[in-house]
Amino acid sequence: MDTRELEMNAMKLVSPGRGILAADESTGTMGKRLLGVGLEPNEEARRSYRANLFSTPNCESAISGVILYDETIRQNMDDGTPISEFLTSVGIIPGIKVDTGAKELANCPGEKITEGLDELRERCSEYYQMGARFAKWRAVITIGDGIPSKSCISTNAHALARYAAICQEQGLVPIIEPEVLMDGSHDAQRCYEVTSEILKETFSACKEQGVHIPGALLKPNMIISGKSCSVQIPRQEVAELTLRCLMENVPSELPGVVFLSGGQSDEDATAHLNIMNTIDSNPPWELSYSYGRALQASALKSWAEGTPEDSQQSFAHRAKMNSLARYGKWSEDAELEQKL
Ligand code: 13P
Numbered sequence: 001m002d003t004r005e006l007e008m009n010a011m012k013l014v015s016p017g018r019g020i021l022a023a024d025e026s027t028g029t030m031g032k033r034l035l036g037v038g039l040e041p042n043e044e045a046r047r048s049y050r051a052n053l054f055s056t057p058n059c060e061s062a063i064s065g066v067i068l069y070d071e072t073i074r075q076n077m078d079d080g081t082p083i084s085e086f087l088t089s090v091g092i093i094p095g096i097k098v099d100t101g102a103k104e105l106a107n108c109p110g111e112k113i114t115e116g117l118d119e120l121r122e123r124c125s126e127y128y129q130m131g132a133r134f135a136k137w138r139a140v141i142t143i144g145d146g147i148p149s150k151s152c153i154s155t156n157a158h159a160l161a162r163y164a165a166i167c168q169e170q171g172l173v174p175i176i177e178p179e180v181l182m183d184g185s186h187d188a189q190r191c192y193e194v195t196s197e198i199l200k201e202t203f204s205a206c207k208e209q210g211v212h213i214p215g216a217l218l219k220p221n222m223i224i225s226g227k228s229c230s231v232q233i234p235r236q237e238v239a240e241l242t243l244r245c246l247m248e249n250v251p252s253e254l255p256g257v258v259f260l261s262g263g264q265s266d267e268d269a270t271a272h273l274n275i276m277n278t279i280d281s282n283p284p285w286e287l288s289y290s291y292g293r294a295l296q297a298s299a300l301k302s303w304a305e306g307t308p309e310d311s312q313q314s315f316a317h318r319a320k321m322n323s324l325a326r327y328g329k330w331s332e333d334a335e336l337e338q339k340l
Pocket of ligand 1: 022075138260261290291292
């Protein structure tokens, strides 16, 4: 394991004012997103939308890395340049989703286990040769009546650690993503407890399996009430609870925490991160973003309704807002100001 290269790339991914664009929607998910804005989902539709997004002028000032899907890392920009080569040339690190999706967990109705460990070593080696320098694996934890079960927590934590160890062996910085879903009527306290449990178990499995924490990143959910909970806590409280939960469960040697947006509105995702970066608690890690929907929703809408430039402007604006949030300098007023 080349720990120096891993640490250097992990630090670059959370360098000041920058964060990650998650553009690794599987073919099925991307199909749903395209249909949602009235576009026909096919390979060229996925490629052209993403190629346009990646060529947004100056986006590297706010975007340190892009997570790609297997199909995308094999595609080219409009001028024929391989996408990963193009990203590297503008100073953006290409990353790759390496899990093969969350499947039904045996004996645990309503719960999922993320798969993809088979042949993972060989796939990571190929992705490294294609220019990828980091990877993502997403575990999905659902809160409900009597769930998550111990089995769901321990099997997902174990798989996350196995994935992280194999990635590091092959030179890829693993993004460890144990996502506690917002779906449900649970309150924020329940989200706090479940998030603590999966984080504890995941870092314990990582320790057992020798994962080099300074060469990894964590992609967690924030501490939020379930979508259908009648009590939605204010932004300040989301930020405080999230930070407290991380302080209790995340090792200090980790270079960065890159949040997922998980279905929050664009502005909530930005505002929560912004508040965390203004609270004077001195966390040992960088607090950044690895947003999918919260960076792309408006860009996809303008891609369908306007010009390619409109789509780039929408993306540039959200990227800029989140970049400001990295410094705790975002405000409602900034939302109205000139785009990038
Ligand atoms: P969202 O920000 O849309 O949750 O996507 C991030 C991601 O990569 C989920 O795995």
